[in-house]
Amino acid sequence: MVIDINLSTPLRVGRQEAPSIPQPSLARLPQYHHYLVDLAAKGITQTTCSVIGRDLGLIPVQVRKDLQHTGIIGRPKTGYSVAELIQAIETFLGWNNINEAFLVGAGNLGTALLGHERFSKFGLRIVAAFDRDPAKEGQWIHEKAVLPLEELADLAQRMSIHLGIITTPPEAAQAVADEMVKGGIQAIWNFAPVKLKVPEHIIVHNEDLYSTLATLSWKLARRFRVSLKEKEAV
Amino acid sequence: MVIDINLSTPLRVGRQEAPSIPQPSLARLPQYHHYLVDLAAKGITQTTCSVIGRDLGLIPVQVRKDLQHTGIIGRPKTGYSVAELIQAIETFLGWNNINEAFLVGAGNLGTALLGHERFSKFGLRIVAAFDRDPAKEGQWIHEKAVLPLEELADLAQRMSIHLGIITTPPEAAQAVADEMVKGGIQAIWNFAPVKLKVPEHIIVHNEDLYSTLATLSWKLARRFRVSLKEKEAV
DNA sequence: GTAGACTCGATCCATGGTTATCGATATAAA
DNA sequence: TTTATATCGATAACCATGGATCGAGTCTAC
Ligand SMILES: NC(=O)c1ccc[n+]([C@@H]2O[C@H](COP(=O)([O-])OP(=O)(O)OC[C@H]3O[C@@H](n4cnc5c(N)ncnc54)[C@H](O)[C@@H]3O)[C@@H](O)[C@H]2O)c1
Ligand SMILES: NC(=O)c1ccc[n+]([C@@H]2O[C@H](COP(=O)([O-])OP(=O)(O)OC[C@H]3O[C@@H](n4cnc5c(N)ncnc54)[C@H](O)[C@@H]3O)[C@@H](O)[C@H]2O)c1
Numbered sequence: 416m417v418i419d420i421n422l423s424t425p426l427r428v429g430r431q432e433a434p435s436i437p438q439p440s441l442a443r444l445p446q447y448h449h450y451l452v453d454l455a456a457k458g459i460t461q462t463t464c465s466v467i468g469r470d471l472g473l474i475p476v477q478v479r480k481d482l483q484h485t486g487i488i489g490r491p492k493t494g495y496s497v498a499e500l501i502q503a504i505e506t507f508l509g510w511n512n513i514n515e516a517f518l519v520g521a522g523n524l525g526t527a528l529l530g531h532e533r534f535s536k537f538g539l540r541i542v543a544a545f546d547r548d549p550a551k552e553g554q555w556i557h558e559k560a561v562l563p564l565e566e567l568a569d570l571a572q573r574m575s576i577h578l579g580i581i582t583t584p585p586e587a588a589q590a591v592a593d594e595m596v597k598g599g600i601q602a603i604w605n606f607a608p609v610k611l612k613v614p615e616h617i618i619v620h621n622e623d624l625y626s627t628l629a630t631l632s633w634k635l636a637r638r639f640r641v642s643l644k645e646k647e648a649v
Numbered sequence: 650m651v652i653d654i655n656l657s658t659p660l661r662v663g664r665q666e667a668p669s670i671p672q673p674s675l676a677r678l679p680q681y682h683h684y685l686v687d688l689a690a691k692g693i694t695q696t697t698c699s700v701i702g703r704d705l706g707l708i709p710v711q712v713r714k715d716l717q718h719t720g721i722i723g724r725p726k727t728g729y730s731v732a733e734l735i736q737a738i739e740t741f742l743g744w745n746n747i748n749e750a751f752l753v754g755a756g757n758l759g760t761a762l763l764g765h766e767r768f769s770k771f772g773l774r775i776v777a778a779f780d781r782d783p784a785k786e787g788q789w790i791h792e793k794a795v796l797p798l799e800e801l802a803d804l805a806q807r808m809s810i811h812l813g814i815i816t817t818p819p820e821a822a823q824a825v826a827d828e829m830v831k832g833g834i835q836a837i838w839n840f841a842p843v844k845l846k847v848p849e850h851i852i853v854h855n856e857d858l859y860s861t862l863a864t865l866s867w868k869l870a871r872r873f874r875v876s877l878k879e880k881e882a883v
Numbered sequence: 884g885t886a887g888a889c890t891c892g893a894t895c896c897a898t899g900g901t902t903a904t905c906g907a908t909a910t911a912a913a
Numbered sequence: 914t915t916t917a918t919a920t921c922g923a924t925a926a927c928c929a930t931g932g933a934t935c936g937a938g939t940c941t942a943c
């Protein structure tokens with residue numbers, strides 16, 4: 416049997432292109448953002464890493480490091496300007512320029528995402544949905560048209576859509592992804608629990624709810640195992 | 650001004666209780682599971698880390714390590730039995746024992762989760778929903794009753810519910826969490842983008858969709874910055 | 884105006900998850 | 914039966930992230 420030499424190559428996602436910010440830090444930035452917007456709404460204009468850290472369950476040093484990636488500069492003793500921080504995070508994340516997106520799979524989850532207006536505050540506007548189900552084609556869900564999948568590639572190209580969201584059943588996800596790639600879509604937000612095969616330059620992020628579920632159920636199961644053992648020990 | 654000494658203490662989540670498996674490995678297990686179930690459906694009974702790794706974009710060593718945590722043992726040259734692997738993962742994650750759960754916030758997202766029957770294959774059964782909206786109380790969504798929030802604590806206790814899911818707006822999340830804790834709920838799956846304050850022994854997992862969104866939009870923004878620069882260079 | 888204290892920013896160290904390596908073993912082919 | 918080889922399991926090196934430390938600056942209080 417001939418074994419593909421690629422089997423053992425460390426094929427990370429793409430070739431990383433110098434992340435310049437740790438992935439965990441990037442993931443924490445939205446949390447700071449939410450928190451800071453809250454502060455601003457309360458009329459607070461100034462804050463420090465210590466305070467942020469206390470409220471978010473992080474140590475000050477980490478907060479400071481995370482925020483430094485956005486290019487913000489603080490002042491000793493005073494901390495940071497809340498408004499500037501919010502601005503810095505939004506600019507850094509690209510939330511000032513709206514990304515228009517197509518969503519495929521107007522089912523349970525797809526409908527929920529389509530109805531989430533708040534996304535527009537975070538640089539995301541879902542402009543249309545696609546579905547294979549003839550009963551759904553032509554309908555409007557949360558003010559968004561549901562179109563047949565065949566039109567996706569062409570429309571994406573004409574409208575310069577760069578982001579695609581997949582909320583179809585797992586069996587359909589790969590075919591949908593292929594269609595998106597054909598339409599020139601650059602990044603895919605995938606809610607189906609499958610590994611998508613796409614060209615290297617496509618950015619893919621999986622939102623695997625089952626992963627979280629696994630963590631939760633494992634921890635719960637372990638807890639009950641432990642407390643069971645404690646009972647036995649008594 | 651007196652500053653709380655706790656500000657700079659490294660307060661991790663709870664006291665970790667010896668994880669015994671790296672969090673990332675734990676999060677990958679469901680992906681193996683999905684993949685293996687697919688294999689089994691195709692009639693494949695035997696597989697190796699190299700093959701799994703190739704299909705899932707991981708290197709064989711990592712696959713092997715991840716799977717070892719489940720206690721499975723493989724055979725040189727042959728690999729693992731697919732059926733045994735599936736069984737091992739399910740047992741390890743506690744997916745054989747169903748966790749019953751309450752969901753609070755029967756809105757867009759909550760409805761989607763309530764309608765996801767497939768969760769029951771992964772050890773999760775949402776048995777009831779709660780909402781503050783009088784228009785929703787008494788309704789049935791996807792065959793689940795929507796009850797007033799006031800009944801949650803009492804019912805959770807009487808039914809021995811250990812898992813709570815929060816899909817309310819962020820402003821309401823903390824109050825809901827408090828209610829859950831009062832009802833003796835052990836673990837919370839939180840979809841609202843806020844940091845919940847709960848007693849130390851409560852397991853909390855945030856499903857922060859905005860984190861993923863941040864990563865995506867940052868990568869997209871960077872890509873366009875880069876390609877812009879390249880153009881300028883020409 | 885000056886002393887003191889608090890916070891930022893930068894550098895250094897520790898921890899832990901990922902990757903590479905090596906011996907042992909079982910299968911398949913000769 | 915023997916030999917070749919692919920895979921497992923374990924160990925060790927590596928690297929990224931998280932946490933600690935220290936100097937410098939600025940605000941506050943006396
Ligand atoms: N709903 C949830 O709570 C939830 C939770 C975890 C994961 N997921 C995942 O999200 C995905 C969607 O879940 P859901 O509950 O919304 O499913 P769903 O069945 O409600 O919706 C799927 C939609 O996709 C459409 N579809 C099917 N094949 C298609 C194709 N080839 N092209 C275009 N559209 C197609 C269907 O018509 C349907 O409208 C699934 O992969 C599921 O595993 C959902
Ligand atoms: N829908 C999405 O796609 C999406 C995406 C990302 C994050 N989220 C987050 O998920 C959460 C829910 O989003 P959604 O779109 O479903 O919102 P939604 O407004 O559609 O639903 C919220 C539901 O919670 C109920 N509610 C409000 N206050 C309550 C309380 N105190 N007790 C009980 N129920 C209460 C409301 O009546 C409503 O039914 C939000 O925190 C949101 O930020 C949603």
